[in-house]
Amino acid sequence: MLTQWPAAGLTPVWKQPIGVGYASFVVADGRAHTIEQRRGQEVVTAYDVATGRELWKQGWNAAYSDSTGDGPRATPTWDEGRLYALGATGELRCLDARTGAVLWVGTF
Secondary structure, three states: OOOOOOOOOOOOOOOOOOOEOOOOOEEEOOEEEEEEEEOOEEEEEEEEOOOOOEEEEEEEEOOOEEOOEEOOOOOOEEEOOEEEEEOOOOEEEEEEOOOOOEEEEEEO
């Protein structure tokens, strides 16, 4: 365990460009999940934690922009193999975290 940071900083394990937005990542079962804006779609994605490779994506037509910035705001939630993602336009999706399959959709 590190007790001091290296002067030059940490060495990245991997780097992956993603879409815009303000969501962070939720990590579970070796996958990092987030929601991002890619052109005219909000997209929930799963990346392999070890390699950074995109494993799946699930997108729908929605775009959000205001004076504070573009894209989704809420970090997805993982629970017992399900991923809950709230888009910036008010669409809530429940996805199978392993495959990205849509289990249900709700709107607010």
